[in-house]
Amino acid sequence: MQNAVRRLSRWINREGVFKLALVAPLQVTMWLILIVPTLLVIYLSFVRWEPVLGDWTRAPFAGLANYAHVMVDARVWETLGRTLIIVFFAVSLEFLLGLALALFSLNTFPGKRLFTSIILYPMMLPWVVVGFTFYLLFLDKGPVNYILIQLLGSGGAQPWFKEPPLAIGTIILADVWQWTPFMFLILYSGLGALPKEPVEAAMTLGAARWQIFRLVTLPMLRPVIVIALVIRALECFKIFDLVFIMTGGGPGTSTESLSLFIYRTGFVYGQLSYAAALAVLLLIAISLVTRIAIRPLEYREEAR
Amino acid sequence: MTRMVTESTPSPVTVAPPVPARLYVAGALRLAVAAGIALIFFLPVLWMLSISFKPPAEWLEYPPTLWPKEPLAGNYTFLFNPGNPEGAIAVMTGAAEPVVPAFANSLVVAPLATLLSVTIGFLAAYAVSRFHVGGTFMPFFTLTTRMFPPVAFAVPLLLYYSAVIPRLIPGLRLYDTRLGLILMYVAFTVAFALWMTKGFIDAVPRHIEEAAILDGASRWRVLFTVTVPLVRGGLAATTLFIFILTWTEFLFALIFTQRFAITVPVQVSHYAGAIGRFYGPQAALGILASIPVVVTGYLIQRHLVTGFTFGLVRE
Numbered sequence: 001m002q003n004a005v006r007r008l009s010r011w012i013n014r015e016g017v018f019k020l021a022l023v024a025p026l027q028v029t030m031w032l033i034l035i036v037p038t039l040l041v042i043y044l045s046f047v048r049w050e051p052v053l054g055d056w057t058r059a060p061f062a063g064l065a066n067y068a069h070v071m072v073d074a075r076v077w078e079t080l081g082r083t084l085i086i087v088f089f090a091v092s093l094e095f096l097l098g099l100a101l102a103l104f105s106l107n108t109f110p111g112k113r114l115f116t117s118i119i120l121y122p123m124m125l126p127w128v129v130v131g132f133t134f135y136l137l138f139l140d141k142g143p144v145n146y147i148l149i150q151l152l153g154s155g156g157a158q159p160w161f162k163e164p165p166l167a168i169g170t171i172i173l174a175d176v177w178q179w180t181p182f183m184f185l186i187l188y189s190g191l192g193a194l195p196k197e198p199v200e201a202a203m204t205l206g207a208a209r210w211q212i213f214r215l216v217t218l219p220m221l222r223p224v225i226v227i228a229l230v231i232r233a234l235e236c237f238k239i240f241d242l243v244f245i246m247t248g249g250g251p252g253t254s255t256e257s258l259s260l261f262i263y264r265t266g267f268v269y270g271q272l273s274y275a276a277a278l279a280v281l282l283l284i285a286i287s288l289v290t291r292i293a294i295r296p297l298e299y300r301e302e303a304r
Numbered sequence: 305m306t307r308m309v310t311e312s313t314p315s316p317v318t319v320a321p322p323v324p325a326r327l328y329v330a331g332a333l334r335l336a337v338a339a340g341i342a343l344i345f346f347l348p349v350l351w352m353l354s355i356s357f358k359p360p361a362e363w364l365e366y367p368p369t370l371w372p373k374e375p376l377a378g379n380y381t382f383l384f385n386p387g388n389p390e391g392a393i394a395v396m397t398g399a400a401e402p403v404v405p406a407f408a409n410s411l412v413v414a415p416l417a418t419l420l421s422v423t424i425g426f427l428a429a430y431a432v433s434r435f436h437v438g439g440t441f442m443p444f445f446t447l448t449t450r451m452f453p454p455v456a457f458a459v460p461l462l463l464y465y466s467a468v469i470p471r472l473i474p475g476l477r478l479y480d481t482r483l484g485l486i487l488m489y490v491a492f493t494v495a496f497a498l499w500m501t502k503g504f505i506d507a508v509p510r511h512i513e514e515a516a517i518l519d520g521a522s523r524w525r526v527l528f529t530v531t532v533p534l535v536r537g538g539l540a541a542t543t544l545f546i547f548i549l550t551w552t553e554f555l556f557a558l559i560f561t562q563r564f565a566i567t568v569p570v571q572v573s574h575y576a577g578a579i580g581r582f583y584g585p586q587a588a589l590g591i592l593a594s595i596p597v598v599v600t601g602y603l604i605q606r607h608l609v610t611g612f613t614f615g616l617v618r619e
Binding site: 009012013015018019021022023025026029030032033034036037038040041044056101104107109110111112114115117118119120121122123124125126127128129132133134136137139141142143146177181182185186189227228231234235237238240241244245258259262263266267272275276278279280282283286290 | 349
């Protein structure tokens with residue numbers, strides 16, 4: 001008996017067993033929750049199946065019909081374009097505002113710690129709460145319209161959730177409010193970590209503030225900027241919660257994001273195999289984009 | 305140019321006693337700008353806080369007032385006892401659900417998923433950091449899973465949870481159960497846990513572990529008595545960060561729960577959808593739902609950047 005215990009203890013301490021035990025839980029999780037479902041989604045995308053049609057294992061083979069449908073479905077391309085527009089405006093604004101805030105915070109002023117604490121909290125809030133907050137702000141008789149009327153007269157009020165461009169604008173604003181703090185934080189810490197010497201050297205040479213910023217600080221900050229933009233853009237591309245809470249995709253389908261469209265196709269309309277084809281295409285696209293986008297990140301990993 | 309020098313070296317010691325007046329002006333100006341910006345960031349939630357203390361008549365009142373005319377806590381008590389509304393809220397009767405089950409679910413699902421995720425992520429991170437297990441594929445793979453829109457996985461997972469698993473393991477219910485949500489959250493946060501803890505493990509010098517091994521300690525012993533205590537702070541930060549992610553998760557909870565395993569974010573959306581203009585209680589619920597994550601966020605403020613960027617940017 002003692003011998004067996006000793007043998008067991010020697011076995012679990014063997015290098016190979018140790019390494020295997022370290023990664024086994026991750027492998028099991030990945031297989032169960034990510035890889036098997038990925039295989040399932042590929043299968044689903046090639047058959048014709050909806051939950052009401054009964055046993056999914058006996059669904060008729062559909063060939064590329066689901067994929068062909070994606071190509072001709074105008075709603076797919078509309079939602080994709082709309083999502084990219086949201087990503088473009090939201091991430092650009094977040095970057096510019098975050099950079100401005102970061103540069104401003106390099107100065108000292110009383111209450112700076114409180115200031116940074118206050119501007120950080122939106123990124124900690126649940127998405128749904130941010131969505132609901134902005135929904136309240138932009139109601140027809142809400143505070144935003146009240147302020148606009150005070151400033152611009154009675155014509156200032158806008159039907160925010162009734163006009164598609166305005167509704168998309170409110171979604172972008174909510175995203176900007178929530179994630180500008182992220183850009184600020186990442187750029188601020190990036191600026192703080194830069195070496196001081198090049199800036200000082202440029203100053204002794206008599207360079208102007210703007211020149212120093214554009215020709216010295218900005219190039220040194222580039223790796224951080226790239227990471228911030230890539231991560232935020234990929235994250236924003238998944239936008240769902242804000243749209244779901246604020247407009248529900250409406251009026252009509254005019255503010256639907258790609259995620260919301262797939263959600264509706266699969267879980268509201270029950271067209272699971274069509275949603276699967278959309279999911280597969282999306283997974284391929286995101287893999288390619290990530291593969292390209294990860295390059296600057298890998299470079300940074302090596303440099304560190 | 306002199307202004308730049310004074311700004312980049314602002315320590316009060318170097319400033320000579322007769323401070324130029326324009327420095328005061330600059331400081332006051334900055335303070336004013338800072339106050340304005342902070343107000344813009346603070347106002348949206350201040351408005352929700354205000355609504356959460358307003359009686360129904362004031363929810364959509366025009367012109368809107370920031371301070372409730374007749375402040376009341378009825379919206380909050382209503383959440384926990386919708387069958388017996390008090391005072392002004394009593395006007396709104398209806399099919400509101402109590403929020404206690406949602407909080408109970410979130411308080412079970414988020415912490416358990418977080419602990420599992422950090423444990424699994426930490427062990428794998430140790431293997432990646434010390435033995436380079438997985439090579440270059442693992443970083444790419446985990447990063448990609450994180451970047452995939454969750455809705456793309458929700459499609460097969462629904463089939464998996466409702467048709468495949470019940471056939472393979474009769475009696476194991478994953479749809480609309482806490483267990484089902486926990487497993488999902490582990491899978492989708494473990495990449496974060498791996499990358500965040502890997503950074504902290506990388507910072508522990510190997511020679512400390514090697515010394516313990518030379519002293520005759522086993523691999524497992526070294527891991528748990530040498531490495532874990534050294535990365536305790538990092539593990540705590542990672543845990544709190546993952547907790548924020550799991551507490552606020554909405555899409556999976558929306559799709560994979562129906563009645564029994566509803567979480568707090570889904571409950572927030574229910575108040576909007578089912579009852580329409582139920583702004584007061586919904587705002588109160590929004591405030592309550594935010595408190596745990598905001599508190600957590602401030603606790604790990606230093607590590608937020610590391611978390612959100614997979615440790616690619618560190619403070």
